[in-house]
Amino acid sequence: MTRSVYVTGIDRGDGRQVVELGFMELLTRQVDRVGVFRPLVHDGPDRLFELLRARYRLAQDPATVYGMDYQEASALQADQGTDELVSTLVDRFHLVARDYDVVLVLGTDFAATQLPDELALNARLANEFGASVIPVVGGRKQTAESVLAETRNAYRAYDSLGCDVLAVVTNRVAREERDEIAARLEGRMPVPCYVVPDEPALSAPTVSQIAQALDAKVLLGDDSGLARDALDFVFGGATLPNFLAALTPGCLVVTPGDRADLVVGALAAHSAGTPPIAGVLLTLDEVPREEILALSARLAPGTPVISVSGNSFPTAEQLFSLEGKLNAATPRKAETALGLFERYADTAELARRVSAPSSDRVTPMMFEHKLLEQARSDRRRVVLPEGTEERVLHAAEVLLRRGVCDLTLLGPVDQIRKKAADLGLDLGDSQLIDPATSELRDAFAELYALLRAHRGVTVELAYDVVSDVNYFGTLMVQEGLADGMVSGSVHSTAATIRPAFEIIKTRPDASIVSSVFFMCLADKVLVYGDCAVNPDPDARQLADIAVQSAVTAARFGVEPRIAMLSYSTGTSGSGADVDKVREATELVRERRPDLKIEGPIQYDAAVEPSVAATKLPGSEVAGQATVLIFPDLNTGNNTYKAVQRSAGAIAVGPVLQGLRKPVNDLSRGALVQDIVNTVAITAIQAQHPSEKASEQ
Template sequence: MTRSVYVTGIGRGDGRQVVELGVMELLTRQVDRVGIFRPLVHEGTPSGERLYELLRSRYRLTQPPETVFGMSYEEGAALQAEKGEDELVSRLVERFHAVAAGHEAVLVLGTDYADTQLPAELALNARLANEFGAPVLPVVSGRGQSAESLASEVRNARHAFASLGSHVVAMIANRVRESEARETSRLLAGQLPEPVYVLPEEPALSAPTVAQVRDKLGAELLLGAPEALGRDVRDFVFGGAHLPVFLPALTEGCMVITPGDRADLVVGALAAHAAGSPAIAGVVLTLGERPGAQTMALASRLAPSTPVLAVPGGSFPTAAELFGLEGRLTAATPRKAEVALGLFERHVDTAQLTQQLAVERGERVTPMMFERELVERSRSDRRHIVLPEGGEERVLRAAEVLLRRDICDLTLLGEPDAVRKRAAELGVDLALLGDDELPPASQASARIVDPQTSPLRERFAEVYAELRRHKGVTFELAHDVVADVSYFGTLMVREGLADGMVSGAAHSTAATIRPAFEVIKTREDASTVSSVFFMCLADRVLVYGDCAVVPDPDARQLADIAVQSATTAQQFGVEPRIAMLSYSTGTSGSGADVDKVREATGLVRRWRPELLVEGPVQYDAAVDPSVAAAKLPGSKVAGRATVLVFPDLNTGNNTYKAVQRSAGAVAVGPVLQGLRKPVNDLSRGAMVSDIVNTVAITAVQAQQNSAPARR
């Protein structure tokens, strides 16, 4: 049976897109096929389409776009006027069920109360939810309201939907002033049968992007990188004064609006941005004037990524057009989506709400479900991860996602001014802590540490010299070694100042792993450090080991890799059924390579008799039930293996890349196993999403240790 949820408001301006995105995130963690249905939508370019495009791109939806929307408001109003509400509801119910028939769950997006020409809109939403068989999640706007008035409005809204027969699963107060949020929660605590969640106003969501400013003004882009158009515009600063008066008025993330003939203000604003104090969103030149070629050339050298726009109108009409411009969640604003999800997940008990929605988890585990589960688990017990490549673009963009989603606390290694400048150039908002600031307990935070100048360098040199004394390492040599970001980060993990480390976006695998071998060392229950990839196929997740570390393991090493891979699989919710791979199955082949696999299989059975293991077995017999039935009938592993152990690195590495490219699988890893504390390597071609996933995996691995790092 399809389970649906109907997210609706009681008026305009409630910002419920945050809630709709958050609920979609919860649904996709539980089931594979989630549909979307908006009963009524405006003609032309409806806001519903913007949200649908975001959901479609983010969650890789395959639902035909024409099925998403029931009908236009204009069509609905005409139909209701001519044939009555019953006919309108009947047609919308028919179109809803057409969507529900092809999906395991449906997210229904209620009406928007914006010039809809429909009377009693709240009652219509309640009736549609009842007819769809969908529980209701009402959202109430807290903008401009005191805690007392908002609490009353939440109670009244709940009563209104309940009196109309709706099954209310929870109430959400959104866009609540920060100063009123705590009191609103107190006033509503225990007052309603259902949970009540209070989401404070988030300035980063209401801030328009540079792209929105450009589109609103019809401005021409003179300078700047396309990706910088996604920067948030948090304020507008109008330039008219002399430079010494103008510069102190600049604020973080502001958009400078100044006549195009004020070259001094343009250069001054961009120079301040290049220095990172403060990082501005961009510049709008008015009056149709443009600085000369020399000024523009200087501007491009000072801040090559920062957008400089030009409009023909004056500053006052430009300001008038921008007044009231607010940010939107769209497919073109993925960073805002991360902010929205972070806000939702910080203030909503997602486990409780999932239980309220009563959506049973599907049997299949898709790549998206696996990734979402990683994020949820890492957030549940937040850990501290060090990223040695603090100035690398992909690492900075990943760090922004990690912080906004509350996945973990971070330390970025690098020269602070250089890292801040690079972040400013990219428009990445990290809200970095100062040296003396304590991290907030309620939200993930980051700071920058420079190994060259850190007071920890002396301490780490002493530790490293002692560890490597048997290799002739002196304190002086150690002092030089630990200034390397990979060694410094690894020593942070060893000394309990971080829970794990992720590196490799700009360093070789050896540069990441060698310090771990020297400093972290192997666990007592492991004789070999090896790796696995989580191979996320369309309908399941397989664990491949070892595809990155041990070139040619002997039988004992191969058995250890199998046991460690099974443990890793269990840690991440994959039931281990181990296939020891070879070029023959069962007793059909012989030779040194097959004998090695056969011996390793015997060792696994002796060491860990509770594990399900089969070997030697060919890949097709390991994963295909029909082949397994012919080659190994009755096997508990063949045909349904989840952990596939390759006989050597050559076979494993080539196989994982072949499956990744040919089958379109998402390969997450390599994930190192066997170390006392987690250190993980990245591919130098890793994308931002790969880094986020690897950091989340490292955080989950760190949760297996008894105590978090000192903050």
Template sequence: MTRSVYVTGIGRGDGRQVVELGLMELLSRQVDRVGVFRPLAHAGPDPVFDLLRGRYRLAQTADAARGMEYPEAAALQAERGMDELVTRLVDRFHRVARDYEVVLVLGTDYADTQLPAELTLNARLANEFGAAVLPVVSGLGQGAESIAAEVRNAHHAFASLGCEVVAMIANRVGDGEAVVAARELGGQLPVPVWALPEDPALAAPTVAQVVDALGATVLLGDPTGLARDIRDFVFGGATLPVFLPALTESCLVITPGDRADLVVGALAAHSAGAPPIAGVLLTLGAHPGEETMALASRLAPGTPVLSVPGGSFPTATELSGLEGKLTAATPRKAEIALGLFESHVDTAALTERISLVRGDRVTPMMFEHELIERARADRRHVVLPEGTEERVLRAAEVLLRRNVCDLTLLGDETAITKRAADLGIDLQPPGGRCTVHITDPATSPLRERFAEVYAKLRAHRGVTYELAHDVVADVSYFGTLMVQEGLADGMVSGAAHSTAATIRPAFEVIRTKPDASIVSSVFFMCLADKVLVYGDCAVNPDPDAAQLADIAIQSAATAAQFGVEPRIALLSYSTGTSGTGADVDKVREATELVRRLRPDLKVEGPIQYDAAVEPSVARTKLPGSAVAGQATVLVFPDLNTGNNTYKAVQRSAGAVAVGPVLQGLRKPVNDLSRGALVQDIVNTVAITAIQAQQEVGA
């Protein structure tokens, strides 16, 4: 029977979308096929479903995931009674459930539903679906005693209606004492109680939301600027000297469109970082002339300037109730929500209470989730040399929000801080357990120490202290020396630097492990139902037989480190003894070396790719082989073959390629593709942190 979890509330404003997103994250870590069902829906788009569908790559359509719309349900209940309504919704639920291992059910939202006894209806549906219930209560504006009473009453209500309540969550709790009180309440109820604090960044609307809500015209600004959060509204009407001190961080300035002085002043203040604003909203349908707007665009590129025809007061009235929303268009808010959920909910205990049993299949998403979980379990410190790069900053915020690791960003502190502010990135998220440091190699007191270390290491190459002092100001060298000196556990770079710029300092400073002759790399190729390890696709152009054997042994160790049982296939254009020639002989010699050096490893070679991964081909070409048809570690004979193959599989088969992951170094340093996405950076940092855990434990 399909296992289902029903997330519901007892009224409006509980912000349960945070819980729904967090629960979907938890479920998708455990099983491959997770479905979503919303029994009752409002007409039009479903922002939460669209977010879940996009983020978790659901095959469902919105129509397939919903039971019926509220007006239809209200009419049916009025005409035929609740039993008929429930019967139809149960039938539609089972149409969804038969295709999934787990179904996340999104309860009614108590917003203009025209349904009597809505709590009772949610409880009845949960029971009929056979779903465990996770009730959410709102703590917004309530003290400790009030929240405790709400939680008790909600638990009693659902339990008395026969529901299997797995836990209780108080959300949007603003009082620190209330957070503690809600947790303590868990000892008084038969189920755990968790409290999620209110996070201003979640409640803050974005500039894009203001545009949609007001039908505003965008005069200036780019998509990044429109994605900024608005934490405050500041109305401009005073003279500039009085106006400027009133500006607050991430505020939206609302001023009549003829006040060019306030527009220029606000944008100049933003450019100076005192303080960074979200944007400017011009009222009365007026705006400054072309020269002023050209100056504005140069003062703060990308910062939104909007225009509306109405006056300041009616505009303020329209904006007064505007709150941030979790949607597919606000991925940053999704990361904030997940950070809240994972920081304040015992996900291991919740998983156990839901009684989920993890399957054998490993999907790309499950592999990525596993990386985050393992990195977070034993937090490490990773240095990111490219501190002003947008993708790195966005990845840093995700890592900090999700409590994955501590970070050091390298670069000019003013430039990094301003860049983060321009992008609306919070590098000090509230309630986060991870820390971030910003260090400028040019001015850091560590520069002299690192110069001495580097000069000593490279003295045989004629490097003097004076030369070393210049070299270590480079962010890649400085970051590498932080790792070497134990001031960071690992380094990730390459989003804006070449592979050579990233790994050359590691070769010079960190060097190879005693049991490794070379540094090589692997990609984790996440296919639809399994993870394969490809090596070496990024570092060594044409390894000889001994180097190829080293790559195979290192790749097997990396695979095992990340939960992939190593079965090594050394690839060639022929299988077994069918071919001859220098290229085949090299692979054959490498295979024999692996067998001699590591008789405990399962290895086959030379072998063709199809015989390595496809059982039916293996039965024909290499019957009886312990590797053929089920290889997990595929070692390519040269960089040309490996690099092209991984890219072909990535693009043609839709695989997620995680890497390159460097191996053979004494301490972890990893390279990024210069086309790396934010999630690629997050994954690589998590991998680096896990490698560092292993180094510490070695």
């Protein structure tokens, strides 16, 4: 039977979209097929469903998502009664439920709905749907005592109406009162109660939303700049020195369009990062001269400058009434919302309480979710040498908003800050270090000279070497100042991993450093090794790659069943290449008799049960291999790329293995999500720094 979760409230303004988004994330970690149903909807596009559809790649027909609109529901209830309304909505819910493992139900919004006793209607619908209920209580601008009373009353209200209350979420409470409220609720409610503080970035409108609401003309700015949150409003009317002193991080400057001095001054301050602003809003329909706009564009590329026809007072009234909304066009807000939910709600406990049906399928999204969750469970610090690279900065913001790990970014600090400001990114409390000016440079030079003395490296030469961001980052990992490193978005593989070979070196139980790719297919994850490092490993090295790959697979939740690939299966072929694979297979069996392994074996026999039944009947690996070891780099690299392009697989990697501490390489074509995944993998590897392969 389909399990469903019904997220509802007791009044408007509770910000429950954070909870709805958080539950969608939680459910998609567990099962492949998650449906969405909103019993009642207002006219116009549904912002939250569009966000869920874009973010989670939902294939559900939007026409099936909604029961009916509020006007139709009000008329039906008035003409035929509540029973008929409920019956109709139940029928439409089951049309969705029959096609999905789990359904997330989005309750009514208590906003001008003209429905009597809306709370009771939500409770009845949840009961008729067989759904567990998550009441959300809004605590914004309320005292702690009021929030506590509302939370207890919300539980009692839904419980008294026969609902299976899964947990209660109290949202948008004052940050300074959050811990007190949580402590006073802990253990005093029959179900878990999670207290989430108010987050200004979620309620702040983006510059794009402001421009749309005010029908403003965009004079300057790119999509990234227009996506910035306006965290504050600063109205310009004072002299420039006083005006600059009033600027706050993330503020939108509002000034008459004829104050070119304030426009240029604000953008110059942004360019210097003191402070970075969201943009500039010009009033009175006045536009600066072309040369001023050209100077502005050079001072702060991408920073939006928009213009409205009204004067400052009515513009201010409109601005203060605006509130940011989660939608498909605000992915950064979604990351902030998820980070908030995952920090303050016990997602592991919620997952157990939901008891969604388990799935044997592992989709790419489920695998990515698991990576982030696993990395977050034991937070580590990862150093990113390419701190001025745009994709790296975008990935850093996602990682920080989601609370995946702590970060150190390397490069000229002013350049990093300026680049982040130009992109409208918030790097939070990430550590910024310039290797060229760092106080660590002298100590690192002495250490590197000592490590490479046998190669004739002097301290003077080492002083120059360690200013390189990859060498500096590797030395941070070696010295325990970071737990792992990820580079390669603009550096070659050699430039990324050579410092690791020289400084960190291989583990005692590993003869070589090798790599794997996690190949995320439509319904499972396979591990391919080695497709990036070793051109032509001998039998002993190939055995080492197999063992390392099995350890890596297990660490990331893939049960290792190893296929040692060749152009023949079993005893059907001979020759030097096949003999190498056969010898390597025997070496793995001697070294790790607990591992399931088959070889030599052809790819089709390794992954296709019908072929395996013919070629290797009775094998516990053939037809169900999860770790596929290629005999050489030529075969492995071409195969992973062929599968990636032809089968539409997502290739996560290469993930290096065999080093004493984790260092990982990126493709120079890596997307932001690729970087996020690789950093998460690196953080997970760092959670077991002293673990040996022989102990797995």
